[in-house]
Amino acid sequence: MANDDTRTPTLRELNNMLNERLNLISAVPLPLMASSPQGPTPHASSTILKPLKSPIPEGELSVIEKSKQLAAWTAVDEHVYPEHRVIGIGSGSTVPYVVERIVSQGAEANKNRVFIPTGFQSKELIVSSGLSLGDVDQYPTIDVTLDGADEQKSLIRVYRVDTQLNCIKGGGACHLREKVLAEAATTFILVADYRKNVEYLGTNFKAGVPIEVVPFAYAKVLQNLHQVLDSPKATLRMAVAKAGQVVTDNGNFIIDAPFDIEKMKEPYTIMAQIKMLTGVVEVGLFCHMARAAYFGNQDGSVTVKWNDGNIQEIPAT
Numbered sequence: 001m002a003n004d005d006t007r008t009p010t011l012r013e014l015n016n017m018l019n020e021r022l023n024l025i026s027a028v029p030l031p032l033m034a035s036s037p038q039g040p041t042p043h044a045s046s047t048i049l050k051p052l053k054s055p056i057p058e059g060e061l062s063v064i065e066k067s068k069q070l071a072a073w074t075a076v077d078e079h080v081y082p083e084h085r086v087i088g089i090g091s092g093s094t095v096p097y098v099v100e101r102i103v104s105q106g107a108e109a110n111k112n113r114v115f116i117p118t119g120f121q122s123k124e125l126i127v128s129s130g131l132s133l134g135d136v137d138q139y140p141t142i143d144v145t146l147d148g149a150d151e152q153k154s155l156i157r158v159y160r161v162d163t164q165l166n167c168i169k170g171g172g173a174c175h176l177r178e179k180v181l182a183e184a185a186t187t188f189i190l191v192a193d194y195r196k197n198v199e200y201l202g203t204n205f206k207a208g209v210p211i212e213v214v215p216f217a218y219a220k221v222l223q224n225l226h227q228v229l230d231s232p233k234a235t236l237r238m239a240v241a242k243a244g245q246v247v248t249d250n251g252n253f254i255i256d257a258p259f260d261i262e263k264m265k266e267p268y269t270i271m272a273q274i275k276m277l278t279g280v281v282e283v284g285l286f287c288h289m290a291r292a293a294y295f296g297n298q299d300g301s302v303t304v305k306w307n308d309g310n311i312q313e314i315p316a317t
């Protein structure tokens with residue numbers, strides 16, 4: 001019988017060949033995409049560890065930068081445990097020091113971790129450091145989120161310290177995603193330099209409460225802030241290196257609404273009132289969310305405020 005290798009395969013034979021290939025492909029395990037009860041294992045099948053890189057350039061830091069670094073390093077040392085698999089990374093100028101400290105834990109400690117960003121900046125930070133990137137829609141439960149603050153309040157009432165660790169966020173227009181990651185986290189930790197540690201919100205951060213609004217509704221929200229909620233100086237945030245308004249990572253606008261000090265003493269109330277305005281997506285007031293706030297001080301000490309009202313002073317080493 002003649003060798004028939006060169007003949008054109010029939011349709012049935014082609015179909016069989018295709019099925020064989022598909023069976024082979026489906027036998028290869030797919031990478032794990034969703035969080036398992038034990039957490040993600042993004043590099044489970046790989047023995048080669050990704051090289052990690054600190055996001056902080058070499059060189060002397062200013063006193064303020066050192067304070068941010070101190071707060072961030074202390075918070076990472078106390079709250080990012082070896083068993084943590086899903087870690088939220090906030091936005092701003094303090095979180096690069098958080099990532100720096102996490103990177104210093106080494107490739108082995110980070111090989112099975114996934115990091116969830118709160119916006120474009122922290123996504124770049126995670127990727128450029130060589131850490132594994134995830135998203136909150138894949139990992140709606142986060143072990144720990146660490147984030148900066150624009151101002152954090154410690155309201156001293158007669159004999160005790162306020163236990164709510166309320167803060168203003170959104171100076172970088174990231175507060176919608178930041179709040180989602182704060183809520184998703186089992187533990188939410190704030191890190192900041194000493195300038196953010198104030199008695200009342202609005203003490204140093206005068207720009208007002210950042211409010212993310214859908215573009216269609218911004219004029220009406222502004223009018224309501226001026227006329228109904230007594231914030232006559234509320235304004236649409238304008239871009240610095242772009243003509244026109246700031247546009248958030250979600251395609252929305254930002255309004256900054258200053259309120260008088262009496263209103264700012266009750267941040268939960270004003271937050272709820274603003275959130276009720278139609279067109280408001282999220283308000284940059286984080287109330288009762290943080291477990292602890294870490295402040296780096298000029299003298300090298302760290303002040304830690306806990307949500308049970310305790311204040312801890314860690315002396316400079």
Ligand SMILES: O=C[C@H](O)[C@H](O)[C@H](O)COP(=O)(O)O
Pocket residue numbers: 090091092093094095147148149150168169170171172173174175178
């Ligand atoms: O939208 C921005 C965020 O709320 C930041 O976390 C906040 O502005 C803190 O930034 P920084 O660490 O630069 O003080």
